[in-house]
Amino acid sequence: MTVTAVVLAVALLGLSPTAxxxxxxxxxxxxxxxxxxxxxxxxSGYAGLTxxxxxxxxxxxxxxxxxxxxxxxxLLRQAAKAGFDLVITLEFTHFEPLARVAPDFPNTKFSxxxxxxxxxxxxxxxxxxxEGSFLAxxxxxxxxKDTKIPxxxxxxxxxxxxxTKSVGIDKFIVGYEEGAKxxxxxxxxxxxxxxSFGDPAKGKELTLAQFQQGADIVYQVAGGTxxxxxxxxxxxxxxxxxxxSDQDYIAPGHVLTSMLKRVDLAVYDLVKRLVQGSxxxxxxxxxxxxxxxxxxxxMKFTRHIIxxxxxxxxxxxxxxxxxxxxxxxxxxxx
Amino acid sequence: MQAFTDLAFATLRLTTPIILAALAGLLSQQVGxxxxxxxxxxxxxxxxxxxxxFYAQHALVGVVAAVVTxxxxxxxxxxxxxxxxxxxxxxxxxxxxxxxxxxxxxxxxLYQTRGAFAPPGLRGLGTVHxxxxxxxxxxxxILDGHSPxxxxxxxxVILTSIFLNRTVTGLRVRAVGEQAxxxxxxxxxxxxxxxxxxxxxxxxxxxxxxxMSLGNLQLFVYNMTNGRxxxxxxxxxxxxxxxxxxxxxxxxxxxFDALQIRLQTTVGVPPQITQIxxxxxxxxVLTWVSWRxxxxxxxxx
Numbered sequence: 001m002t003v004t005a006v007v008l009a010v011a012l013l014g015l016s017p018t019a020x021x022x023x024x025x026x027x028x029x030x031x032x033x034x035x036x037x038x039x040x041x042x043x044s045g046y047a048g049l050t051x052x053x054x055x056x057x058x059x060x061x062x063x064x065x066x067x068x069x070x071x072x073x074x075l076l077r078q079a080a081k082a083g084f085d086l087v088i089t090l091e092f093t094h095f096e097p098l099a100r101v102a103p104d105f106p107n108t109k110f111s112x113x114x115x116x117x118x119x120x121x122x123x124x125x126x127x128x129x130x131e132g133s134f135l136a137x138x139x140x141x142x143x144x145k146d147t148k149i150p151x152x153x154x155x156x157x158x159x160x161x162x163x164t165k166s167v168g169i170d171k172f173i174v175g176y177e178e179g180a181k182x183x184x185x186x187x188x189x190x191x192x193x194x195x196s197f198g199d200p201a202k203g204k205e206l207t208l209a210q211f212q213q214g215a216d217i218v219y220q221v222a223g224g225t226x227x228x229x230x231x232x233x234x235x236x237x238x239x240x241x242x243x244x245s246d247q248d249y250i251a252p253g254h255v256l257t258s259m260l261k262r263v264d265l266a267v268y269d270l271v272k273r274l275v276q277g278s279x280x281x282x283x284x285x286x287x288x289x290x291x292x293x294x295x296x297x298x299m300k301f302t303r304h305i306i307x308x309x310x311x312x313x314x315x316x317x318x319x320x321x322x323x324x325x326x327x328x329x330x331x332x333x334x
Numbered sequence: 335m336q337a338f339t340d341l342a343f344a345t346l347r348l349t350t351p352i353i354l355a356a357l358a359g360l361l362s363q364q365v366g367x368x369x370x371x372x373x374x375x376x377x378x379x380x381x382x383x384x385x386x387x388f389y390a391q392h393a394l395v396g397v398v399a400a401v402v403t404x405x406x407x408x409x410x411x412x413x414x415x416x417x418x419x420x421x422x423x424x425x426x427x428x429x430x431x432x433x434x435x436x437x438x439x440x441x442x443x444l445y446q447t448r449g450a451f452a453p454p455g456l457r458g459l460g461t462v463h464x465x466x467x468x469x470x471x472x473x474x475x476i477l478d479g480h481s482p483x484x485x486x487x488x489x490x491v492i493l494t495s496i497f498l499n500r501t502v503t504g505l506r507v508r509a510v511g512e513q514a515x516x517x518x519x520x521x522x523x524x525x526x527x528x529x530x531x532x533x534x535x536x537x538x539x540x541x542x543x544x545x546m547s548l549g550n551l552q553l554f555v556y557n558m559t560n561g562r563x564x565x566x567x568x569x570x571x572x573x574x575x576x577x578x579x580x581x582x583x584x585x586x587x588x589x590f591d592a593l594q595i596r597l598q599t600t601v602g603v604p605p606q607i608t609q610i611x612x613x614x615x616x617x618x619v620l621t622w623v624s625w626r627x628x629x630x631x632x633x634x635x
Contacts, residue, residue, distance in 0.1 A: 224558075
């Protein structure tokens with residue numbers, strides 16, 4: 001334990017932002033489990049940070065750890081001691097150590113994603129995944145009825161695979177179901193859980209079973225398990241819906257769309273607010289369709305097979321949600 | 335009927351890597367070694383399979399790479415256990431951690447990714463269609479159209495059974511498992527047989543890994559074996575290291591897994607309940623096995 005602490009301290013010594021002038025803001029980004037190079041969540045966050053550095057001339061530092069969960073408190077504390085103006089953590093399990101560390105550094109701003117931490121110098125960022133999932137469900141409900149599209153059967157059945165039965169995952173699923181029923185009340189949504197985020201064989205098996213029960217489009221909310229969902233869609237000539245990052249390229253033509261979570265945008269926005277002096281501690285920033293924080297992919301490989309009317313309808317729904325014409329249920333707000 | 339054949343087909347597919355790893359586990363058990371390194375051997379092999387198939391542009395090379403890798407991990411495990419007398423459990427855990435960390439590290443270093451590795455143009459093993467088989471009602475749709483390794487697996491079950499029960503070496507292997515020292519005193523090369531069986535176990539786990547990353551899917555995902563090596567070990571205990579009984583144990587698990595997948599979307603049972611079915615089946619069956627053994631124990635005079 002002591003050894004780890006020493007190693008960590010030595011590692012962090014190198015990142016003291018001494019060369020910066022008095023007006024240049026310094027921002028640290030703590031990388032979550034999975035690390036840089038995950039082509040998804042962490043890389044997206046880091047991309048937002050580097051873009052912000054170019055646009056606003058801030059000094060940035062990405063902090064990677066072999067064990068970001070276990071070393072949470074040390075990482076946060078050392079980063080704050082190193083004199084950063086803003087410490088953003090992408091690791092959502094840091095909510096507990098952050099609540100302990102933040103009060104010790106009142107002049108440092110902290111930020112955490114995907115969970116709210118109520119401290120005067122912490123800014124929390126929450127994504128409205130239910131809104132993006134609503135659009136995915138609406139699109140799926142329209143496509144599943146259109147037998148002119150290859151691989152689509154006449155039955156109004158679509159599916160979704162969740163990683164675990166939990167509120168965080170059901171937030172996506174409930175939004176998806178709501179979107180589907182909004183288009184057609186008779187749409188049946190099959191829901192299965194893989195009980196793992198890294199088991200593609202299980203993901204494939206669950207998806208094939210849903211296909212056998214008449215589904216032709218399956219939304220994956222299950223991380224690495226989702227690779228199996230997409231593989232099953234490709235193998236049987238049906239469709240998957242990707243999640244978090246744009247997964248359309250994984251099986252071109254068989255990933256109908258992806259529900260994007262713009263972590264890059266969230267990080268960029270935090271730095272922007274810091275530079276403009278509008279970063280208020282104790283606030284919860286919610287990024288939904290309105291802010292462009294969630295949404296559907298550009299459908300590069302499927303746009304030509306989806307009738308334009310459906311895409312337009314989805315776009316109209318997006319505008320209606322932004323305009324507040326109706327609300328998508330957020331089960332975390334109950 | 336369609337639902338039944340779908341279920342049976344899925345059971346065969348789900349069971350294959352578990353049966354292969356269970357055969358590996360039972361061969362180890364037969365020479366008196368509990369092999370908890372099955373998981374690690376499978377995982378390392380699954381990774382090697384994708385690499386081999388990708389660079390050689392041929393799935394068969396991937397299978398060979400997987401078998402060799404499984405045997406290499408097995409060799410390291412065997413040297414530590416048999417030569418340096420390392421604790422079986424500790425050495426097994428070490429092999430598993432090494433495989434998990436090693437594949438994760440290589441993914442990062444070689445391909446700058448931490449999640450999935452699915453190189454474009456990766457060719458899988460494909461499926462086998464036996465002429466005429468699909469015409470047979472019920473059996474046809476269940477047995478036809480699997481990955482070639484599914485059929486290989488059942489041949490290996492038969493061969494393992496013949497090996498252990500009908501060949502001299504097989505009988506010697508069992509003697510080593512019963513009482514290694516006694517076997518040595520009658521001239522059986524116990525140590526050599528232990529090495530041999532562990533290497534064979536590595537090869538079988540290699541096939542299991544290849545089935546996962548090239549047969550069923552054409553990709554590698556970090557920790558994609560996800561505990562299947564331990565399921566196999568449970569099947570070995572269930573079958574008391576006998577080939578057919580162990581295979582039955584694997585099929586029971588695979589069946590309940592295939593069943594729970596379908597129950598999730600057909601009956602209104604919470605997923606938490608259906609998901610425990612395969613594991614519950616193992617607990618129930620193991621309890622039943624040990625109860626029978628308890629009943630059958632010799633009564634003290």
